[in-house]
Amino acid sequence: MKKSILIGILAVLTAFFIPAALSQTVEQLQDKFRQLSDEVLPTPNVYRAASGAPGHKYWQQQADYKIDVTLDDQKQRLIGLAKIKYYNNSPDSLRYLWVQLDQNRYAHDSNAQKSEFSSHAPKAGYSVLRRKMHEKTYVGGYDIAAVTDSGGADLKYIINDTMMRIDLAAPLRPGQKFNFIVEWSYNILDAKIIRARGGKEYFKEDDNYIYEIAQWFPRMAAYSDYDGWTNKQFLGNGEFTLEFGDYDVSITVPADHVVSATGTLQNPADVLTKLQQQRLKEAETAKTPVMIITTKEAAAKLNSRAKTTRTWRFKADNIRDFAFASSRKFLWDAQGYYQPENGKTVMAMSFYPEEGNPLWEKYSTQAIIHTLEVYNRYALTYPYAVAQSVNGPVGGMEYPMITFNGPRPTKDKKTDKKTYSDRTKYGLITVIIHEIGHIYFPMIVNSDERQWTWTWMDEGINTFLQGLAEEEWEKDYPTRRAEPYQIVNYMKSKKQVPIMTNSESILQFGNNAYGKPAIALRILRESIMGRELFDFAFREYAQRWKFKRPTPADFFRTMEDASGIDLDWFWRGWFYTTDNVDISLDNIRHFKVNTKDPEIEEAFKRGKHNEKGITQDRLADKTLEKRTDRFPELRDFYNENDKFTVTNKQRNSYTDLLKGLEDWQKEMLNEKSNIYLMDFSNKGGLVMPIFLQIIYEDGSIEDIRLNAEIWRKNSKKVTRMLITEKRVKSVTVDPYWETADVNMDNNHFPRRIETSRFELIKRKKSRDMMKEFDTKLTSDKEVKKSEE
Known part of the structure; x- marks a missing residue:
């Protein structure tokens, strides 16, 4: 008997823990924030330090x-x-x-x-x-x-x-x-x-x-x-x-x-x-x-x-x-x-x-x-x-x-x-x-232009700086590879390889070696690190490696070392994969604090219930006389009280609850703020910060910037809480087009109806060979005259 019980318990535990273990393993494989040094970057040594600087025994011919x-x-x-x-x-x-x-x-x-x-x-x-x-x-x-x-x-x-x-x-x-x-x-x-x-x-x-x-x-x-x-x-x-x-x-x-x-x-x-x-x-x-x-x-x-x-x-x-x-x-x-x-x-x-x-x-x-x-x-x-x-x-x-x-x-x-x-x-x-x-x-x-993966270290970095120089030339300079939206079509395409690819094997050289790394660095500077930290770290890289030969690891490590920001998730996503940015705002749910007060909560439930009963009320034949109207003696307690009527027992329970709470806890029960849960999904695979613009019903606007680490526990789905005294009218993800999001249609809640163009097509006439045959032939003299 004991043996069979033990086997049963083990079976239940096995059924519970093995899927959990498998799930954890899969999640670890999908960990977008694991360190590059653990599996991708070369081990630091006396020639190249862990900080990204030349090592104390660095040499070159x-x-x-x-x-x-x-x-x-x-x-x-x-x-x-x-x-x-x-x-x-x-x-x-x-x-x-x-x-x-x-x-x-x-x-x-x-x-x-x-x-x-x-x-x-x-x-x-x-x-x-x-x-x-x-x-x-x-x-x-x-x-x-x-x-x-x-x-x-x-x-x-x-x-x-x-x-x-x-x-x-x-x-x-x-x-x-x-x-x-x-x-x-x-x-x-x-x-x-x-x-x-x-x-x-x-x-x-x-x-x-x-x-x-x-x-x-x-x-x-x-x-x-x-x-x-x-x-x-x-x-x-x-x-x-x-x-x-x-x-x-x-x-x-x-x-x-x-x-x-x-x-x-x-x-x-x-x-x-x-x-x-x-x-x-x-x-x-x-x-x-x-x-x-x-x-x-x-x-x-x-x-x-x-x-x-x-x-x-x-x-x-x-x-x-x-x-x-x-x-x-x-x-x-x-x-x-x-x-x-x-x-x-x-x-x-x-x-x-x-x-x-x-x-x-x-x-x-x-x-x-x-x-x-x-x-x-x-x-x-x-x-x-x-x-x-x-x-x-x-x-x-x-x-x-x-x-x-x-x-x-x-x-x-x-x-x-x-x-x-x-x-x-x-x-x-x-x-x-x-x-x-x-x-x-x-x-x-x-940098090494011939070595596999490294073309971006001269073309991409230089194109990034070129964009800054062009912006300082004149207002509205027609820069080609500086704004995040300019790389969206490439990042959506299937005809691409990671930035870290041999230059002879790149499918779209301009986008891969120039455009994508340049815009990645622009996003780092403007939207993730900030200009002050980025500029200091970038100049530190240039100073460390002038007249020397850096590798990608030296660049990645220097940018982190000089800024104090862990960017492994960024290097991994942008440089080692073909994932794209597609953050979808799937849903927003609105809540008010449950006060535990039965007088308030039961009335709230009654209101919700009545909303659901609208269809039934519309379908009812209101001309029919109800039996309880003809025979009032059929009415009892339950005809006078619905299931949301507050009882004394509920009131006593509420009183007992309050006695066990501290003052600050009672204040929380009386909090009148609006609580919103915003559900996001990462459809593109590339983890990025979530930038939000909240428009409230009173017309005011608030920008909220969430770090990429919000995805660290689950890189596919995440929920964020918003507590505000105002009521939300709409929310937009990446309102200023900062992240190269490839699908802006799912960035709005509620969803927007965007205006585009409906094309009219005129049917092409069939070829009239007889008319073509009778067309006047241009003489050689006329052709020569037109060329002069």
Whole structure:
């Protein structure tokens, strides 16, 4: 008997506790607030501290370059020799070195060419087919003439697509350095046909070129504490992971060319006239841009070709890359920008052909200076002597101290008048802000652009700062990726991957690498952390990691360390998932305190009961005489009293209850406030703060902001109590569109009827082939006349 009872009790307990345990396990798996360090972020170590700062044994490699390069304007070819000094600052011995050969991406047999896919639709743009046809004849990739040590002895090497491994005769031990020389050449591609980060643009009208030269020399691959050699092949999207170093570069070009390059010009007397040198000096303290090379001076060189060459020499210290531009078409303007933070002047300079005006002379250099002003305030003080914007074939690309930016006006074929749309105007200002901003991120804060997941660390962070700079340019600036609502359609789509995804595997690159992380940071600043805490933490990140190589974990940890806010739930939801924000206000229930007083409570119940009896009362035949009306003797106590009549026993119980209560408890029973229970559900999966706007019946409005931690016990459903003396008329979730909520229809209670548009469709007429056949044929002469 006892055994059977025990078995029965165990069965009941098992039935009760096992589902509870399973439920708890599932809930733990759904815990949106569990710490990233437990399962996602790498364990802190001596190289990278738990605070997000560089560890006390942090190290990074260094690569110095002395390069001589010649630009052959007749063959559109680049020939160079680089002397590279590589410093092994790591604790590891290296048996070989990896060098990036990014131009090999354009070789016919490259991995990039062999992995390119097409849309499933049997159609393509004109430019796509043009590019594919051009690639069949363009011979791309490096010709490596020699790889030798500093003494001229050949080094053993092997080229694997866009990477070259140099095998060392003896291991390069910690603290040692290695000198070697690479000689190379390659054909400069047409960047107006093949979409690239550098190349040439041909101007048929005057038979001249603009060259924007980037990824042009063999560059040391990065070797880091977190990844070893970063030798992932370059397929096109994943950009570059590089080491800092000092550069001494001599660029030989036709004598009538003007060169813009990374670094400071070392020999102005050799390449500029005395008047141009004087103008450059005056520009240092000018209040507006000064023309160093004027339209007239540039035009004078277009029809006559120099038969000699000149060498422009540039030096730059502590940079991670080098780029340059060259053309006889360039106009050049400059203005000094004094930085009160360090007492130094930065020369903001723009290089552009006459085709760029009137847009470039008006906005380019001003946009550079504006970017320096804003980014210096939010991130770090610009450390270099120059910041440049160059107009040419590349739409937008950044390198240390120099950027390539594409927008220019359109010339009317009939009148030769140049005009530009507002899209072109703001496109130019935007791209200059963005690309100059990239000199800060990642050219100074040296995030890994090639490593999987990390593209957002330069594009997303920079786009966030770009939005702040655009807002300071003018009121109602047409910013594209700053407002939360601008990312809603992407976050609703199924065609997306988490932000923390390899750049070569991203489905919508612009939204994933630029838009979503930028807007996530905007939401953090404006709606979650607040500007003061966010700005301090963000600047701390920039200061900690300038001229160093941060990882996502370093950014996440620094933002929390410097602000004192646990943001793991935010990083997890926004960066590691494709969940979206969809907080639904499902219901609002209204309550008044139960006074326990039977006189009040029974009357309340009677009123509720009578409300429910309205339908029955309407259906009753009121003409029928009731039997109790004809025979009153049938009436008794229950005809005089309903079930809500208060009895003496109830009154006594209430009196006894009051005797057992303290005064403050009695006050609670007499509380007259309205109590509302608001039921929310998380339909999108991404936990976020709940921002409410309450409109009361008296017309007053109250904003209430609830932290994301309200979801910590249940990430799917939550109820919030509101106690108020006023009666609520309506409640709206996210009234100011702060959270990128993808469905605003369920954000209102009671539900709103939103006005939209009902489309009328006109039936398309059937084709009249006879009428088409009789249509007057346009002559070749008329076609030609319309084109002139």
